[in-house]
Amino acid sequence: MRYLRGTWMRGGTSKCWLFDAEDLAGGDPGEVLAAAFGAGDPRQIDGVGGATSTTSKAALVRRSGAPGIDVDYRFAQVGIGARRVEWGSNCGNCATAIGLYALLTGLIEPERDRTTVRMRNTNTGTLLAAGIATPGGVVPETGTAVVPGAGDGGVPVELAFLDPSGSTTGVLSPTGRPLDRLPVPATLVDAGAPAALIDADAAGDLTVDELIALRRKAAVVMGLSGADDAIPKTGLVGRPRDPGHDLHVRMVSMLAPHPAVGLTSAVAITAAAGVEGSVVHRALGGRVPGVLRLGTPAGVVTVRAEWDSGGRLRAVRLDRAARRIAVAEISVPLTEDVALAS
């Protein structure tokens, strides 16, 4: 039996297990995480996983050696009914949690009034910043900030995705086109995460299965392997169906409907607003907004976008919440300890 110390955090609408990257060095961290989560079982009944896309997440966190960056983290989407881990994507909700975690664990020192934790997601190279009020240099353990899709309060965290375009493939539009036909019209962008944004007004209310089929097509067109269930983020985006929304958004996540919207998907949607002729640009009537209210199944997710004079997206900011749920020593049932030898 191997023992692994972990911190269980809620970030936005997700639960994430955070680990000191050093504790998983010298072996295959995916194997250890899959065993710790009970990933082989669709109910993850023999481990710490929650058996849904938003509760089967982990990250390995360490102090960064890079200038201007406080923390490096590697995100893991842990399998559900498959003893494996996907390393191809980032997770904004986990990043929210990591900001607070870095302060709670002393990885970085709090400032007098407000502390910004500068993070690098090593899966994608994305830079992020988490801003947390630390009045008197005290790190809050709890708070009353809520986000759509999670009714309980948490510590308010302002999460920023910095210069998010081309985070995985290097370019905002991997196909070079604002609109692709799958044949359903879709905009394929890479910002925050690779995403396939399908025209909800043209396609109608597609089923999850239809969206999953389109996801596979989009992966091929975007030059992704298609082996990673987490990307491209895929869903329907269209004109608002409620006066309080700017866009109608219905995403799938790990082959199931997302209860709200993944934050990397929110970034991709925001970036696509700046692409003339894209699904998002058209749904917004050509407007490139500074504030974007996404209508999700859980309610409105509000995004603040910062564009430079050349129309490039410099930052996407979201008001999120995080809370530490538990600190734990996990018993990891590894069949062969030899798997841990480097």
Next chain:
Amino acid sequence: MRYLRGTWMRGGTSKCWLFDAEDLAGGDPGEVLAAAFGAGDPRQIDGVGGATSTTSKAALVRRSGAPGIDVDYRFAQVGIGARRVEWGSNCGNCATAIGLYALLTGLIEPERDRTTVRMRNTNTGTLLAAGIATPGGVVPETGTAVVPGAGDGGVPVELAFLDPSGSTTGVLSPTGRPLDRLPVPATLVDAGAPAALIDADAAGDLTVDELIALRRKAAVVMGLSGADDAIPKTGLVGRPRDPGHDLHVRMVSMLAPHPAVGLTSAVAITAAAGVEGSVVHRALGGRVPGVLRLGTPAGVVTVRAEWDSGGRLRAVRLDRAARRIAVAEISVPLTEDVALAS
């Protein structure tokens, strides 16, 4: 913020959080558990709960002061989307975990070869025993025993329900009849837990909603309050649909289909086999078996029954598995600390 030390165990097909009862004394333990689990949210996203009936369970455990009993435990079925806890029932899978927990935490000392942990469920008064191999007086942390509905291995635990009839209401047949009409024919028994066993051969494949409606009727007829979603255990029992089964069993649990069968339900079904004219007795063709193979959605659950010469059920034994998943310090977000004052 209140900190609560807990041990997360897998018992059979359930995950249970186990606590030292002393750590929850002097207040309303239901309030603390509901907050720790994030019970108010249907996804339990802000707590340690798993948002399903089999992963939203806890027990308060203490050394017993009663003669012949090692451990007392109080089982809590924690709400999912409701900030409350139900204290009306017992859980065999948690009892399996508590047997191993009592040894791992030193609540009781292991014997040289095999240790029996004698337990009392204080919700119902049911006595149980967990038999665990402890070769050389060593308590195993892991093992290869599997149960239907959980593919991962665990420490083998033989769980016995002792003299289970009338555990909640005092009598095996609360209505005094082997068969009640709801109007669908059903046998209402109390052994392990109060249960409404509906004739699958007469009723056909009822939907979950239909079963839930019958559950409410059965609660009234059995003199239960009906306020507790956990009892009566309700489901369909009929003639086998597979040559390897003795009975066809489809139960609901906390208003959703059970992935296998709750162990208290298995005990109720076994006890009903001894009631002439009951749904179970008829489905078995009048045979009162020593071994009963229940055909559940997850596979065969095998039950060993011990009857005395008067036809009374003395014990029901099941081969189960358990494993410690983690030891944790949980951050419990209680709005008002005053709620903790006794």
